[in-house]
Amino acid sequence: MDTAANVPRWTPSPSPTRSLLKEPETKANDAPSKRKSSVDEVELQSIISEEDGKPAAAGPMFPFSTGNSTTGPDPPPYSSMAIDMKEGKSYEGGKGLTSKGSRNGLLLTWTDLWVTVPGAKNGGRPLLQGLTGYAEPGEILAIMGPSGSGKTTLLDALAGRLSSNTQQTGEILINGRKETLAFGTSAYVTQDDILMTTLTVREAVHFSAQLQLPDSMPTSEKKERAEITIREMGLQGSADTRIGGWNVKGISGGQKRRVSICIEILTRPKLLFLDEPTSGLDSAASYHVMSHIVKLARQDGRTVVASIHQPSSEVFELFHNLCLLSSGKTVYFGPVSMAEQFFSSNGFPCPALRNPSDHYLRTINADFDMDVEQGHGGSTEEAISVLVKSYKSSEISQRVCLRAAFIRDQKGGIPEKKGSQASFITQCLVLTERSFINMYRDLGYYWLRLGVYIALCLCVGTIYYDIGKTFGSIQARGSMLMFVAAFLTFMAIGGFPSFVEDMKIFGRERLNGHYGVGAFVVGNTLSSIPYLLMISLIPGAMAYYLVGLQKGVEHFVCFALILFVCMMLVESLMMIVASIVPDFLMGIITGAGIQGVMMLNGGFFRLPDDLPNPFWKYPMYYIAFHKYANQGFYKNEFQGLTFP
Numbered sequence: 001m002d003t004a005a006n007v008p009r010w011t012p013s014p015s016p017t018r019s020l021l022k023e024p025e026t027k028a029n030d031a032p033s034k035r036k037s038s039v040d041e042v043e044l045q046s047i048i049s050e051e052d053g054k055p056a057a058a059g060p061m062f063p064f065s066t067g068n069s070t071t072g073p074d075p076p077p078y079s080s081m082a083i084d085m086k087e088g089k090s091y092e093g094g095k096g097l098t099s100k101g102s103r104n105g106l107l108l109t110w111t112d113l114w115v116t117v118p119g120a121k122n123g124g125r126p127l128l129q130g131l132t133g134y135a136e137p138g139e140i141l142a143i144m145g146p147s148g149s150g151k152t153t154l155l156d157a158l159a160g161r162l163s164s165n166t167q168q169t170g171e172i173l174i175n176g177r178k179e180t181l182a183f184g185t186s187a188y189v190t191q192d193d194i195l196m197t198t199l200t201v202r203e204a205v206h207f208s209a210q211l212q213l214p215d216s217m218p219t220s221e222k223k224e225r226a227e228i229t230i231r232e233m234g235l236q237g238s239a240d241t242r243i244g245g246w247n248v249k250g251i252s253g254g255q256k257r258r259v260s261i262c263i264e265i266l267t268r269p270k271l272l273f274l275d276e277p278t279s280g281l282d283s284a285a286s287y288h289v290m291s292h293i294v295k296l297a298r299q300d301g302r303t304v305v306a307s308i309h310q311p312s313s314e315v316f317e318l319f320h321n322l323c324l325l326s327s328g329k330t331v332y333f334g335p336v337s338m339a340e341q342f343f344s345s346n347g348f349p350c351p352a353l354r355n356p357s358d359h360y361l362r363t364i365n366a367d368f369d370m371d372v373e374q375g376h377g378g379s380t381e382e383a384i385s386v387l388v389k390s391y392k393s394s395e396i397s398q399r400v401c402l403r404a405a406f407i408r409d410q411k412g413g414i415p416e417k418k419g420s421q422a423s424f425i426t427q428c429l430v431l432t433e434r435s436f437i438n439m440y441r442d443l444g445y446y447w448l449r450l451g452v453y454i455a456l457c458l459c460v461g462t463i464y465y466d467i468g469k470t471f472g473s474i475q476a477r478g479s480m481l482m483f484v485a486a487f488l489t490f491m492a493i494g495g496f497p498s499f500v501e502d503m504k505i506f507g508r509e510r511l512n513g514h515y516g517v518g519a520f521v522v523g524n525t526l527s528s529i530p531y532l533l534m535i536s537l538i539p540g541a542m543a544y545y546l547v548g549l550q551k552g553v554e555h556f557v558c559f560a561l562i563l564f565v566c567m568m569l570v571e572s573l574m575m576i577v578a579s580i581v582p583d584f585l586m587g588i589i590t591g592a593g594i595q596g597v598m599m600l601n602g603g604f605f606r607l608p609d610d611l612p613n614p615f616w617k618y619p620m621y622y623i624a625f626h627k628y629a630n631q632g633f634y635k636n637e638f639q640g641l642t643f644p
């Protein structure tokens, strides 16, 4: 158990960085492995010099000095664990897993990476401050740090997904090239689980498999891949449970997390970004999920970069490299197994029986800084400053720079799209089916609206009941038709929450390269046709025949068609609004505002000839779709009708 006494005291070493930089002492009784490592390092040095064509860093390469570690025997020397510059890598991380050395992943390097939010004060607010690092095939890089330290920002920067209000400088290279990663080269599991809530786990994964896996793969194989991945993520027990959302309880948060991962690893992406993959999972589930991801990295040679909050010690041991951030600065970047040594040599040894990752995070978390009050001899801010400085001037930082530079020079192939996916036609068909099921199961999409439309049309039908052919019925017919064109289409905003959910899922899947805009538009449009036809026909017929509009099936068909086209148009308009304003309330207000202006210009409230020029007549009258709906309705109703 942790007690106050176990909390590490910060007793600054006389020169924390010196212990990392001093020359190794070659003693006669050094362990053979240590002596061997020195030889390795000399070889390594020459490899770097030869390969890079650049002078090697000053001083010989050497293992970490154990410094004032109190945590047991020396860890293996850095070089013997971590470095084989020529062949790639041979890290010993990843407990019990062996690399097959395959090269299916991408080499990712970033040098002097700064991300800033521009502002008037001091040139803006830096979110990331001069980070350098790399991620290699066959390995997992864990990004850790206190909340708000910049983990997601780093992942976003590496994945090319930074938000537009930030500025980025520095170099990010993929396979040694300046490539943009977005759209299908990599997969990114975001912190939020954006899933289709109406589908079951199995349906969600199967649809995703059909969308992402190439047409050349037989359907049975796609199904098998989906089933295997479901089992790998431990979801077989809940495979037939709906995912669920705010209105319907479905699977748990941890299970949703696993579904998100499941969908993104279906294609075995070359580069996988995971933002908090284990949040919401219990320790056993975390271990199983992470060990499958480690397997994906090591057996298939994929590159994995994961931000992680609170790994258990077993999960922590699965990682290869650790990037520890504090306020956007690197506290440590290097092999997981060397982190303990780094902390220890700087005066922060990990107490016995404490999970090392907890210890690192506790040491650098200044949000709840109680050290001063507890009399620990120094604040967390000071501890962070010592560690950041120590890392910057350390041997390991130089090695990271060298490694990044070496990888940078290894020009690999241009990154291909990850799955090189299903054809456009397949994507359209799958999206149509998926969207149709979603619309069918989501009460808010059309069913609620259908109920409201029926109620409204009953009201219209009874208010204008059996309208007759009096002089007054001319104006009444006009008003009734205008109301149908305006209000029934206006009600499309009722489906806005569902549109926003759709757009979020589309945004995630498009960025991950599952499909493009064209397939989404086709799928969404085709799947909505039956519902919109139903809405136009059932409530439309009730209003039409109760009011007693012009007789003849052709007139009713024309009426229903105009209503259908109007609804399609407004649905599309609301989808555009949902993509621009992805917030329920703001979106509904914006959509209602646009429709209000169009209604006003539809030629009913003010006759077209009386509309003031410019703007209201040209172009607004011609843009307002109500104009065309009203014209169509009026022609259909009044042509051929005689009034006494």
Ligand SMILES: Nc1ncnc2c1ncn2[C@@H]1O[C@H](COP(=O)(O)OP(=O)(O)OP(=O)(O)O)[C@@H](O)[C@H]1O
Pocket: 117, 127, 145, 146, 147, 148, 149, 150, 151, 152, 153, 154, 163, 165, 166
């Ligand atoms: N686009 C942005 N504009 C302004 N500030 C931002 C932006 N993106 C991130 N930040 C700020 O940068 C800091 C780091 O955010 P980030 O999401 O990267 O932290 P994190 O380490 O992932 O945190 P957590 O573990 O809580 O998810 C936060 O203070 C956040 O408010």
